[in-house]
Amino acid sequence: xxxSFTGLQTGIGQPLGILDGIPIAVKDNFNTAGIETTCAxxxxxxxxxxxxxxxxxxxxDHGAVLLGKTNLDEFAMGSGSTDGVxxxxxxxxxxxxxxxxxxxxxxxxxxxxxxxxxxxxxGGSAAAVSSFTCFAALGSxxxxxxxxxxxHCGVVGLKPTYGLISRHGLIPLVNSMDxxxxxxxxxxxxxxxxGSLAGHxxxxxxxxxxxxxxxxxxxxxxxxxxxxxxPKEYHAPGLSSEILALWxxxxxxxxxxxxxxxxxxxxxxxxxxVCYHVLCTAEVASNMARFDGLEYGHRSDMxxxxxxxxxxTRREGFNDVVRxxxxxxxxxxxxxxxxxxxxxxxxxxxxxxxxxVKVFRSGVDVLLTPTTLSDAAPYxxxxxxxxxxxxxxxxxxxxxxxxxxxxxxxxxxALSERGxxxxxxxxxRSFQEKQLxxxxxxxxxxxQFPVIELEEVKRHDNGVFQHQKSASFS
Amino acid sequence: xxxxxxxxxxxxxxxxxxLFSGSQVQFxxxxxxxxxxxxxSLPGTLPVLNxxxxxxxxxxxxxxNCSINKKSLFDRKHxxxxxxxxxxxxxxxxxxxxxxxxxxxxxxIDNKMSQMVTKTVRIKQIQLEQDSGKSLHDDTxxxxxxxLNRAGVGLxxxxxxxDMCCGEEAAAAVRELQLILQTLxxxxxxxxxGQLRVDAxxxxxHPGEPYGVRTEVKNINSxxxxxxxxxxxIQRQIEELENGGTILNETRxxxxxxxxxxxxxxxxxxxDYRFMPEPNLPPLILYDTKSLPANMNHQQxxxxxxxxxxxxxxxxxxxxxxxxxxxxLPEHSFTLLNEDGLAEFFESVVKQTQMKPKKVIxxxxxxxxxxxxxxxxxxxxSPVSSILLADLLNxxxxxxxxSTAAKRVLAELWKGEGKTPLEIVKEQKLxxxxxxxxxxxxxxAVIDGQENEVIMMVLGTFCTVSPVAAAVAPQLLPTLxxxxxxxxxxxxxxxx
Numbered sequence: 001x002x003x004s005f006t007g008l009q010t011g012i013g014q015p016l017g018i019l020d021g022i023p024i025a026v027k028d029n030f031n032t033a034g035i036e037t038t039c040a041x042x043x044x045x046x047x048x049x050x051x052x053x054x055x056x057x058x059x060x061d062h063g064a065v066l067l068g069k070t071n072l073d074e075f076a077m078g079s080g081s082t083d084g085v086x087x088x089x090x091x092x093x094x095x096x097x098x099x100x101x102x103x104x105x106x107x108x109x110x111x112x113x114x115x116x117x118x119x120x121x122x123g124g125s126a127a128a129v130s131s132f133t134c135f136a137a138l139g140s141x142x143x144x145x146x147x148x149x150x151x152h153c154g155v156v157g158l159k160p161t162y163g164l165i166s167r168h169g170l171i172p173l174v175n176s177m178d179x180x181x182x183x184x185x186x187x188x189x190x191x192x193x194x195g196s197l198a199g200h201x202x203x204x205x206x207x208x209x210x211x212x213x214x215x216x217x218x219x220x221x222x223x224x225x226x227x228x229x230x231p232k233e234y235h236a237p238g239l240s241s242e243i244l245a246l247w248x249x250x251x252x253x254x255x256x257x258x259x260x261x262x263x264x265x266x267x268x269x270x271x272x273x274v275c276y277h278v279l280c281t282a283e284v285a286s287n288m289a290r291f292d293g294l295e296y297g298h299r300s301d302m303x304x305x306x307x308x309x310x311x312x313t314r315r316e317g318f319n320d321v322v323r324x325x326x327x328x329x330x331x332x333x334x335x336x337x338x339x340x341x342x343x344x345x346x347x348x349x350x351x352x353x354x355x356x357v358k359v360f361r362s363g364v365d366v367l368l369t370p371t372t373l374s375d376a377a378p379y380x381x382x383x384x385x386x387x388x389x390x391x392x393x394x395x396x397x398x399x400x401x402x403x404x405x406x407x408x409x410x411x412x413x414a415l416s417e418r419g420x421x422x423x424x425x426x427x428x429r430s431f432q433e434k435q436l437x438x439x440x441x442x443x444x445x446x447x448q449f450p451v452i453e454l455e456e457v458k459r460h461d462n463g464v465f466q467h468q469k470s471a472s473f474s
Numbered sequence: 475x476x477x478x479x480x481x482x483x484x485x486x487x488x489x490x491x492x493l494f495s496g497s498q499v500q501f502x503x504x505x506x507x508x509x510x511x512x513x514x515s516l517p518g519t520l521p522v523l524n525x526x527x528x529x530x531x532x533x534x535x536x537x538x539n540c541s542i543n544k545k546s547l548f549d550r551k552h553x554x555x556x557x558x559x560x561x562x563x564x565x566x567x568x569x570x571x572x573x574x575x576x577x578x579x580x581x582x583i584d585n586k587m588s589q590m591v592t593k594t595v596r597i598k599q600i601q602l603e604q605d606s607g608k609s610l611h612d613d614t615x616x617x618x619x620x621x622l623n624r625a626g627v628g629l630x631x632x633x634x635x636x637d638m639c640c641g642e643e644a645a646a647a648v649r650e651l652q653l654i655l656q657t658l659x660x661x662x663x664x665x666x667x668g669q670l671r672v673d674a675x676x677x678x679x680h681p682g683e684p685y686g687v688r689t690e691v692k693n694i695n696s697x698x699x700x701x702x703x704x705x706x707x708i709q710r711q712i713e714e715l716e717n718g719g720t721i722l723n724e725t726r727x728x729x730x731x732x733x734x735x736x737x738x739x740x741x742x743x744x745x746d747y748r749f750m751p752e753p754n755l756p757p758l759i760l761y762d763t764k765s766l767p768a769n770m771n772h773q774q775x776x777x778x779x780x781x782x783x784x785x786x787x788x789x790x791x792x793x794x795x796x797x798x799x800x801x802x803l804p805e806h807s808f809t810l811l812n813e814d815g816l817a818e819f820f821e822s823v824v825k826q827t828q829m830k831p832k833k834v835i836x837x838x839x840x841x842x843x844x845x846x847x848x849x850x851x852x853x854x855x856s857p858v859s860s861i862l863l864a865d866l867l868n869x870x871x872x873x874x875x876x877s878t879a880a881k882r883v884l885a886e887l888w889k890g891e892g893k894t895p896l897e898i899v900k901e902q903k904l905x906x907x908x909x910x911x912x913x914x915x916x917x918x919a920v921i922d923g924q925e926n927e928v929i930m931m932v933l934g935t936f937c938t939v940s941p942v943a944a945a946v947a948p949q950l951l952p953t954l955x956x957x958x959x960x961x962x963x964x965x966x967x968x969x970x
Contacts, residue, residue, distance in 0.1 A: 031518045044517070051511060053518060171517040175753035204520050205755055209774075286550055286750055289561025290515040294620065306556055306618060333552070333748035342750070 016063030019196060024059055025128040025137040028069040029076050030180070031169040032056055035066075039171055040084025041074045043291050043298050043317030053169020054201050055138060055180050062196045067134045070124025074319045076140055076173045077284070078387050079148055079394035081123025082379065083321050089123035091116045091153055091376050092131035093420050097453035102419035116376040116420060119152035119394070121145040122181060126153035129183045130452060136193050139181035142173045143276055143391070144371075144398025146181025147425060150410040151371035154421030154452060156444075158182040158190045159398075161431050162405035163208045165194075166201030174283040175206075177402040187411065187441040191217045194433060208431075215434050220442040224258035228439075229364035233269035236396050240374040242416055247370050250413065250424055253446055254368070264364060266355040271348050272400045273392050278332050278345035284322070285329025291317060321387045353404040360429050366439050370397055371425040375416040397425065407433050411440050412449040421449070475715075477708050478685060479644050480636030480675040483651065484629045485661040486605065486668070487530045493604055493628035494521035494564065501667050505621040513626040515559035520754050525776070527628035528571070528758065530660035531602050532781050534630055535572030537654050537788055538597045542778050544760050546571045548602075548752040553745055556620050557607035565631075567749050570601035571758065577634070578790060579650035580808065581642060590805055595647050596635040605629050624668075630661065636675060640708065641701030648672055649697055653789040653811060665696050672700055676707045678715065686711070686721060691735050693727040703728035707735050792817065800824065800831035809839055815853035816843070819860050826864035829871040837867060841881070845888055857890030866895040879904040 015021075026032060029039045031049040038044045052060065060066065073083045082088040093099050094115035103114065118127050122139025126149035129137050139146040141159040150157020158181065165180045172178055180197065184190045195214025201207045230251055235244065255261045293299030293313035300312035318326070332341040359367070372394065382390065401408040407430070410423040426443070428436030489499055497510040512519040535542050547569045550562040575597035583589040607625035609618050632651065638644050652670060655661040663670040677688035691707055694700045706728075711721050726735040761770075763779040787795065793807035796817065802810075810817040820838045824831045842863065846856060866887065870880045879899070886898045899905055 031516075037517075039517075049518075050516070168520050169518045203522060205522055206520075206753075282750060283753065285748075286552060286562060289552055289554070290517065290559060292554065292559075292561065294556060295514045295559055296516060303616070307554070310554055330748060333750055335746050335748075338749070 016061075017196070018062050018192060019059060020063030022064050022136070023067040023134040024064045025067045025070045025125055025134045026056060026059075027072055027076075027122050027125045027137070027139050029072060029140055029171045029173075030056055030069075030138060031171070032066065032069065035069065037069065037171070038085075039075045040072050040086055041317065041319070041322070042085050043314075044296075045085065045298065047297050051169065054166035054203060055197050056169065058197050059138075067128070070122070070128050070137060072124055073121035073321070073387075075171070075284075075288075075322055076121040076142060076145055077321045077325060077391075078120045079144070079391045080117045080382050080387075081120035081149065082117060082383060083319060083387055085319070088379060089118045089120075089127050090379075091118045091123075091420075092127050092454060093152075093154060093376070093452060095454060095456075096419065097455070098415055098419035098450070100419075102417065113380060114378060116378050117152065117382050119149035119372065119376060121149075122157075122183065123149045123153075125181075125183050126150055126155055126157065129153070129155045129185060131454065135185070136189055137183045139183050140170055140173070140178055141181040141398075141402065142178050143280070143395040143402055146183060147371050147398050147408060147410040147423075148394060150183055151412070151423035151425075152376040152421060154412040154423070154449065156182075156184045156187055156190050156412065156440075157410040157423075158184075158194065158433075158437075159401060159408045160194060160198065160433060161407045162402075163206055164198045164212065164407075164431065164433070166197075166199075166204040166207050168201055168203040172283075172287050174280045174402075175287065176279070176283065177405075179402075187409075187437055187444050188217055190409070191215065191433075191437050191441075194437075198433075217434070217437055217441050220438050222258070223254060223439075223442060226254070226259040226366070226439065227364045228254045228259055228261045229264040229359055229367045230261060231264050231266045231269070231359070231367055231369060233266050234369040234397055236373065238373045238393060239370060243370045243372070243374060243422055246413055246422055247368070247424060250368060250443070250447075253443075257446075262364065264359045264362070264367070266352075266359065266400065268348065268351045268355050269400055272352050272403055273396055275345045275348040275352065276395065276399050276403065277328075277392070278341050279349065281325045281329035282332045282342055282345075283329070284325040285327075285333060288314075288318070288322065288326050293317070324388065349403050352400055356400075356404045356406060356427075365429075366436060367427040369425045369427065371410045371423045372397065375418055375420040375422050401427050406430060407436050409436060409440050411444050411447070413447050415450060475678045475712055476681055477639045478636045478675075478677045478679070478688070479638040479640065479704055479708075480688075481632075481634040481638070481644060481648065482673045482675070483632045483634065483648065484605075484671045484673075485534075485632065485651075485655055485663055486670070487527045487628035487630060488659060488662050488669075489524060489526040489530065489628055491524055491526075492626040493524050493527050493602065495626055496522075497626070499627050500623075501669075503623055505619075506623060508623040509625070513559070513622055515561075521564060521752070523755060523758065524628060527602060528760075528776055529781060530628070530658075531571045531600055531630050532760065532776065532778055533658045533785060534632070534655065534660045535575065535600050536778070536782050536785060537658055538572070538575035538577055538600070538632070540572035540575030540597060540600060542572050542760060543569055544762070544765070544778075545569065546602075546758045546760075548755045548758070550750050550752050552748045552750075555606070555609070556618050557609040557622075557625065559607070559622060559625060563604050563606065564752050564755075565603035566601035568751070570599045571760075572600040573598070575600075577647060577651060577654075579643075579646045581646050582805070590808070593638075593643060593646075595637045595643075598633040598635050600633075601631045603629050603631055636677075641704035644672075644674060644704045645697045645701040648700060649812075650789065652697075656814075657786055657789055657792075674700065674704050674707070676704060676711065677721070678708060678711045686715075687723050689721065689723065689735075690725045691728055692725060692738065695730065699728060699730050702730075702733060703735060706733065710735065796820075800835070802831060802835045806835050806839060809843070813843065813846075813853060819853050819856075822860035823864045823867065826861060827867045827871065829867045834867060837863065837884075841884055845884075858884070858887050862887055862895060869895055869899065873906060875899055875904050875906055879906070 030053040031037050031051055033052045037049040071084055071086050071089045073081050122145050125137035125139040128134050130153035146159050147157040160179055162179055182190050182193045199212040200209050251261050292310045298317040300316050302309050302312035406427055408427040410425050412421050413424045414422055416422050426440050495510040495512040497508050532542055548564055549567040551565050552562040576594050578592055578594050580590045580592050605624050605627040607622040609620050611618050652663045655663040672694050674691045675688050677686040679686040691703050694703050725738045727738045728735050760776050760778055789811050796807040797804055810820055824834055866883055869875050883895050883898045
């Protein structure tokens, strides 16, 4: 087993690398050599990848132990991690003392169905980190798929700048927006992982050429030179009053510590969801064209003709969400629609990106926004609406950072009234991860987010929870 | 009727590896033995642009007088087919690497090599794109076999504007392009190996009227067939229109056995390829000496000027040089370049012989070339090397043998038995007589000999290459004839 091999190495006295012996989980849309890579889809069930994604290889080269592949929404399409063929992911906080205390006493069967979602699409990875099964996990982030579940599961979720970390081996959703995401329990850990993963990859032509120097995060004490921007458009419809209050409190925290806190405007924010829908579905339609059952993956038994085999394979292999996006995407790419939709959306994308450029140019260092509209919904409630509706609702606060390629991070902030995690998001300048993470780390220290109290884990506690603070942010 | 012919030519780039992946490019390898993860479209793989392919396209663009776009883009062209693993081809639809060029080619008027006319066809663009795999349909077993060795190989698509008007022009233009590509080394352009594929767009219309509906003719496997296919299609369209019919905008295949074009099976109406920018490849930026940034790593960039400076002489330039340097005729230079290796052979012989190039060329084009053609050999396979031929021509030039004798020696050399020209001459006693006295002795012996033999010899001198005639140095020939004439006059009853 990988773990024992690493142990042998360390036994000899030479650590393999900075991640030597650290168990890390990887979202199942990253290729792992010799290990099933399914994207939670029937199309790739049983597909054994012959190569490692660059990020996976880097983790292994640094000595990490691959604990397992984590569950997700099928092909990373979704905001709940509820639409994969292996079933939905349960938020570990559903079983926490903090959540159980706040909920109305229920019968055992009611309790069983009362669990809340992790958010998505990297729900499995967030849950893995949140429940102490591993120290860190890889997710992916196209519209918020790392930050959203990070917020709901009370962990740090980092979306790096587009082009900083290689996508080679990450099965793509939207090539021009996807990034590998990092989920950890604290901001320092995220910085360590970033250091091992970032940098040019010749196998990915969209990574930047410049050398990346891993950094250690300074312990910021003086925020007086910092300028925090509060984009007013992120006071979105549907934002819970709880989160609004938390956001306001966080702004005050910075102000009271001496930072400059200003309201800013990103006027094209409200177009980002529609714009994302067009560009995302168009790329999905294109990226999914390779799944025809010929070379790998599921192949239907239909033998009448090549075309009918293709059609049957794709009908059987993809769920409704994927097929819906393929159909929409192909519609937008038709010759007669291309200018109206695709090109138009590209132009709007440019406007959205320019909003951020203008704001950062005006002297703002980092933006502070909510990550999600509310805390995690119960599964039974979440599935009342379809995937598309949910995605449109939930992506609204995270999506624009993907449009603009900017780095963004969710920092767990406080528990909601229901005892569930709520996080806040920081968005930084392109390739300024160091500054972004420094601010995030300062904030993390201020808020002292509580550790999850899981019965099962507590039983084996050997002082893990000793350092838990009594005063918490809320 | 005005005849309008345009061409789309796909030339396989001569490179070690494919356009976007590192797998090898090789003809006739075992099926699916040259397929990387990317070529097989395994999920998560990404394209990485091959520098050599870009250089090949730039070279070709410069040779065809194109403007090289310093920024060009890659796109995805979507359709489903068994030989297209990703469900899309990466090509350059919006902004290709080179545009607005021209190609000059020459035709013989009335099939006479002596009258050549130069024509020009405009090059619309050159784009880089991926080749597809190969699919073979096994109808008996109701299956399709797919070989992905070719999938992802780099292609240059050269689009020629419809400036041509018949099969001969199309063939000549393609032939010239083929020579250019082979000279540059950007493509080996061997049609038989699928390295050069030509699709023709053909339409007809009356002068003054708008352009007619065009058809696309595919599946043309040689330059000869190209001419045939285009001419057939033109005729077919004219006949159709004359009979009151209409031309369908369709794709037709050329059936080489029947010598006609037939509608291609099942093209499902017009395809919408849903073009989309290729998100995994940034724009391709090329530099010239002016725009090249100072601190740029030269391994990472392509300098157009640098490539321009290193372009070899193109066929048209080579021909001019041959004509100028050796005083041969233009049509000779065409034939020399048309045959792979022949020009080099010619120059090699010229270097090694005192015979004037103007005379050497005759031996090359008339004698050597016809031998090669008769036996279907290439210049490389010639049993007569340039050294041997040069030796032979030297003997001729030094008047040690006559030209008829030289032809006999060549025929002997052709057997490839390893003998030198001198050896053959000695063997067959083909040396020319230089000595006047010796000749008179022979003549006297002849005259003293039998009547019939003399008459035969007189006749023979004029009709065939006789050993005696061959053995006489040209300047002594009149003497010999005079002797025989005298002898004949003495023999025959009347002044014959």
